Amino acid sequence: MLLRLVKSAAYIHPTTVAAENVPGYLIVASTREDQSLYIGWIADSLLGPGIRKWLLEMELKLVESTSVRATGAFRDLWKSSQGRSHSFKVALTAVYSVEFRPPSSSGWWHGSLIVYPRDDHLVLPAVFLHDAQCPSTVLREKILSRNFDPFDKEVGLHWGGVDVLNCLKGAAELRRTEANPSVWLVNPTLDDLRNYNGDGVVETPQLNPDIPGGTGESLWEATKWSVLAKVADFTARTSKFVSGVLNSGGDGGAVPRSLLADRVVDDFDAARVYMAKWSLGVKQEAQRYQLTNRLDSAYITTLSHEVGFDVSRDQQFTPTEMNVATQRGFTLTALKWRSLFDLQGRLSVTVGEVKDFIFHGGVAPEIRSEVWLFLLGVYPWDSSRDERVQISETLRQSYLELKNEWVFRTPESYDTEYWEDQVFRIEKDVLRNDRDIPLYKHNTGDGQTASEDASEDQELEEAGARSHWIIKNPHLLKLRDILKTYNVYNKDLGYVQGMCDLVSPLYSVVQDEPFAFWCFAHFMDRMERNFLRDQSGICDQMITLTELVQLLLPELYEHLQACDSENLFFCFRMLLVWFKREFDFTEVCSIWEVFWTDYYSSQFQLFFALAILQKNAAPIIQNLTQFDQVIKYFNDLQGTMDWHDLMVRSELLFIRFKKMIDVMDRKQELATTTITTETSEEHRAPPNESQHLRRLLSRDIVIQREALIADGTPKSDLR
Amino acid sequence: MLQFKLVLLGDSSVGKSSIVHRFVKDTFDELRESTIGAAFLSQTIKVESEDQQEVVIKFEIWDTAGQERYKSLAPMYYRNANAALVVYDVTQEDSLNKAKAWVEELKNKVGDEDLVIFLVGNKVDLCEGSDNEDKRAVAATLAKQYAEDQGLMFDEVSAKTGHGVKEVFQAIGQRLYDTKKEELATRQRGNGNDGQVDINVPRPSTNDTTGCCS
Numbered sequence: 024m025l026l027r028l029v030k031s032a033a034y035i036h037p038t039t040v041a042a043e044n045v046p047g048y049l050i051v052a053s054t055r056e057d058q059s060l061y062i063g064w065i066a067d068s069l070l071g072p073g074i075r076k077w078l079l080e081m082e083l084k085l086v087e088s089t090s091v092r093a094t095g096a097f098r099d100l101w102k103s104s105q106g107r108s109h110s111f112k113v114a115l116t117a118v119y120s121v122e123f124r125p126p127s128s129s130g131w132w133h134g135s136l137i138v139y140p141r142d143d144h145l146v147l148p149a150v151f152l153h154d155a156q157c158p159s160t161v162l163r164e165k166i167l168s169r170n171f172d173p174f175d176k177e178v179g180l181h182w183g184g185v186d187v188l189n190c191l192k193g194a195a196e197l198r199r200t201e202a203n204p205s206v207w208l209v210n211p212t213l214d215d216l217r218n219y220n221g222d223g224v225v226e227t228p229q230l231n232p233d234i235p236g237g238t239g240e241s242l243w244e245a246t247k248w249s250v251l252a253k254v255a256d257f258t259a260r261t262s263k264f265v266s267g268v269l270n271s272g273g274d275g276g277a278v279p280r281s282l283l284a285d286r287v288v289d290d291f292d293a294a295r296v297y298m299a300k301w302s303l304g305v306k307q308e309a310q311r312y313q314l315t316n317r318l319d320s321a322y323i324t325t326l327s328h329e330v331g332f333d334v335s336r337d338q339q340f341t342p343t344e345m346n347v348a349t350q351r352g353f354t355l356t357a358l359k360w361r362s363l364f365d366l367q368g369r370l371s372v373t374v375g376e377v378k379d380f381i382f383h384g385g386v387a388p389e390i391r392s393e394v395w396l397f398l399l400g401v402y403p404w405d406s407s408r409d410e411r412v413q414i415s416e417t418l419r420q421s422y423l424e425l426k427n428e429w430v431f432r433t434p435e436s437y438d439t440e441y442w443e444d445q446v447f448r449i450e451k452d453v454l455r456n457d458r459d460i461p462l463y464k465h466n467t468g469d470g471q472t473a474s475e476d477a478s479e480d481q482e483l484e485e486a487g488a489r490s491h492w493i494i495k496n497p498h499l500l501k502l503r504d505i506l507k508t509y510n511v512y513n514k515d516l517g518y519v520q521g522m523c524d525l526v527s528p529l530y531s532v533v534q535d536e537p538f539a540f541w542c543f544a545h546f547m548d549r550m551e552r553n554f555l556r557d558q559s560g561i562c563d564q565m566i567t568l569t570e571l572v573q574l575l576l577p578e579l580y581e582h583l584q585a586c587d588s589e590n591l592f593f594c595f596r597m598l599l600v601w602f603k604r605e606f607d608f609t610e611v612c613s614i615w616e617v618f619w620t621d622y623y624s625s626q627f628q629l630f631f632a633l634a635i636l637q638k639n640a641a642p643i644i645q646n647l648t649q650f651d652q653v654i655k656y657f658n659d660l661q662g663t664m665d666w667h668d669l670m671v672r673s674e675l676l677f678i679r680f681k682k683m684i685d686v687m688d689r690k691q692e693l694a695t696t697t698i699t700t701e702t703s704e705e706h707r708a709p710p711n712e713s714q715h716l717r718r719l720l721s722r723d724i725v726i727q728r729e730a731l732i733a734d735g736t737p738k739s740d741l742r
Numbered sequence: 743m744l745q746f747k748l749v750l751l752g753d754s755s756v757g758k759s760s761i762v763h764r765f766v767k768d769t770f771d772e773l774r775e776s777t778i779g780a781a782f783l784s785q786t787i788k789v790e791s792e793d794q795q796e797v798v799i800k801f802e803i804w805d806t807a808g809q810e811r812y813k814s815l816a817p818m819y820y821r822n823a824n825a826a827l828v829v830y831d832v833t834q835e836d837s838l839n840k841a842k843a844w845v846e847e848l849k850n851k852v853g854d855e856d857l858v859i860f861l862v863g864n865k866v867d868l869c870e871g872s873d874n875e876d877k878r879a880v881a882a883t884l885a886k887q888y889a890e891d892q893g894l895m896f897d898e899v900s901a902k903t904g905h906g907v908k909e910v911f912q913a914i915g916q917r918l919y920d921t922k923k924e925e926l927a928t929r930q931r932g933n934g935n936d937g938q939v940d941i942n943v944p945r946p947s948t949n950d951t952t953g954c955c956s
Contacts, residue, residue, distance in 0.1 A: 519809065554811065658782065
């Protein structure tokens with residue numbers, strides 16, 4: 024047993040009479056086996072003089088060190104003291120929250136803490152810390168005042184409770200509740216976090232008055248932005264009007280149409296795209312302002328207005344749905360992640376709860392390399408630590424075997440020409456993959472710059488272009504090997520452009536060749552449909568997206584039809600490599616891990632694409648009239664989009680979609696029970712009958728595999 | 743203003759995107775990412791009519807992904823094209839074979855007799871200078887002979903240095919203007935327009951119902 028913290032002069036106050044206070048020790052200890060923490064209090068009267076002396080020594084020792092070993096005598100006492108003279112101990116995993124009440128600055132009352140166990144029936148007494156009599160608190164205060172930094176805003180009043188809090192924080196995730204700042208939740212669930220977070224719609228429907236700068240100023244700012252957004256709308260309409268005049272002038276002869284005028288119209292094409300971008304930019308800026316200044320209600324109003332239901336359909340998002348979608352701040356941290364596993368290293372909460380965390384808050388970068396293995400199915404969610412060790416060994420071994428298949432290939436066993444061609448293609452793509460991120464940037468043996476100045480470029484220049492095409496960067500080499508091994512692993516598919524885009528983020532996070540390979544292989548289970556020779560998998564998705572737009576954004580659909588763009592051709596790249604080219608590298612990691620959860624749908628990427636269309640619908644409808652303008656507009660979106668906002672919209676769009684399908688199902692049920700023979704005027708089947716749309720409600724991934732090589736030769740010709 | 747649709751075809755990493763970016767933006771990026779799907783860009787040039795008037799030509803350029811796998815998407819891009827730039831890499835012998843296959847496909851699938859096909863050998867900068875002659879894998883004379891046999895326009899360029907790139911588009915523009923001008927003149931007379939060059943070649947529709955996803 025290890026002692027983590029001792030606080031002497033910790034009193035229980037059974038009555039309000041000071042003379043009846045019971046002195047004792049507040050103790051935080053852990054078992055040596057699994058480091059799980061206990062917090063408890065032991066009455067002074069139960070201790071003999073020897074143990075008392077030893078405890079006081081340990082108390083001071085623990086000011087400088089994190090743990091000391093407990094003596095056998097203490098261990099026995101700790102066990103036997105339970106329930107005697109108010110003594111208690113409780114495992115931290117059984118604690119729901121701890122309330123820390125600081126002492127009054129006047130010294131009128133002592134600081135205290137109350138431990139609230141998860142079991143409601145168990146009520147533990149408040150422990151009062153008499154700081155002035157407590158040697159460790161006095162010592163700590165001395166140390167702090169020696170290092171006192173008057174500009175450190177974090178430093179509040181020091182008291183014994185702060186030491187206790189810091190000790191607990193090292194072992195569990197403690198989160199302060201916004202509703203009551205003195206209460207700290209211990210390893211809170213996502214629902215706890217949501218419930219105790221103060222800025223939901225229900226709690227604060229009005230503008231938050233605590234915004235820095237005061238309400239008046241922020242109101243002005245908010246007004247300014249809404250006015251600007253209106254100006255943007257208006258300008259967009261005006262430009263449409265002006266171009267209308269110019270265009271009609273050509274037909275009616277009112278404006279003599281010369282080459283010059285054509286040039287003007289041509290420039291106006293560009294101006295239209297510019298206008299569309301500008302008006303969206305202003306709106307986005309307004310929204311960013313709302314978010315950074317926590318004008319959540321304004322954001323929520325915008326969302327309900329833009330993504331929400333028609334009034335005529337009389338259905339709105341519930342406050343809970345809005346809250347869940349907009350609160351995306353609870354990241355899965357390392358501490359949280361560890362707290363989700365039991366002693367055997369097996370997940371102790373449901374997979375759904377973990378996925379809820381990841382879907383709504385993402386994964387902290389430092390634990391991605393571990394969490395992604397679960398998300399991608401390399402590790403089963405219900406595996407224990409030991410099982411994972413075994414799985415790892417097996418996977419490393421089988422990767423090596425696969426790799427050896429091509430490393431030690433013989434000309435007889437391989438169609439050399441095909442293989443050489445595949446390798447050539449892989450190398451060409453690896454070399455031009457994500458070369459702007461540090462990991463892959465420098466094509467040198469150690470992946471570092473040759474020297475600080477620009478001599479690298481010069482060196483390349485001098486060495487000529489041939490050496491340019493030799494991969495030297497160790498990470499690029501691993502990407503190449505992974506792709507070559509995948510070629511052996513999935514012989515039917517072969518290398519297809521875009522696959523390099525998919526493996527690159529995986530490798531950059533995992534940075535372990537065999538594991539990155541298995542992540543990629545699992546990822547490809549669902550992505551293979553994007554790379555089929557007949558394009559059937561990607562077509563299915565394009566058709567599904569088209570149907571979604573028809574159903575949820577009918578106005579936009581109509582306008583796209585008028586622009587010859589209703590085939591949504593401009594979404595092809597987005598869907599093919601999951602928005603890899605539209606967003607920044609780290610953003611792509613955040614977006615993909617949300618998709619991998621399959622939280623609502625295994626094809627959530629389609630709702631994300633839908634959100635992009637929804638967000639841009641108004642500028643497109645107001646400004647763009649032709650196919651090439653639409654294409655250009657979407658080309659230019661690269662690197663300008665706010666994925667957080669789009670994810671919120673995606674979620675709401677999904678919820679809206681699901682509700683619409685439910686309503687239609689109910690109506691249909693009613694219809695079939697009452698009237699059986701009613702011929703519909705409409706040719707199109709109702710959306711709830713579309714197999715494409717139905718499939719969106721499933722969380723099972725869609726698997727489509729390449730079966731044959733194009734000309735019908737079976738895959739075996741590789742061997 | 744005249745508007746023409748131009749499509750770039752050729753094996754992957756022969757430099758299709760680099761040629762377009764050199765022409766449209768006059769920039770070059772050695773490590774340009776592979777093209778996924780296709781990219782759309784536009785650029786205008788001026789050509790001269792017989793009576794020495796300037797005619798503005800706008801190219802709508804479809805830059806396609808080169809890999810064989812995406813071949814089934816190609817008809818969507820070359821359908822209704824007025825010109826095709828078929829690119830190969832002078833240092834990669836096989837890329838000329840791929841280019842030839844594209845020429846075949848264009849001749850078989852595109853009905854337009856007037857389709858201008860321009861065969862372009864890219865990356866000549868790699869084999870400039872006596873030290874680098876061995877890097878050339880396709881002799882210019884060989885490719886030129888093939889182009890002549892097939893009735894294609896031909897040149898070698900370098901997207902990296904910019905050598906010859908502008909001239910290719912200029913030549914295509916001029917050729918398109920020359921072939922279309924009679925058609926245009928007829929139309930002008932029909933319109934009764936007083937000598938103004940006012941023609942819009944029927945706008946190529948990319949809303950192709952025979953395409954991939956319709």
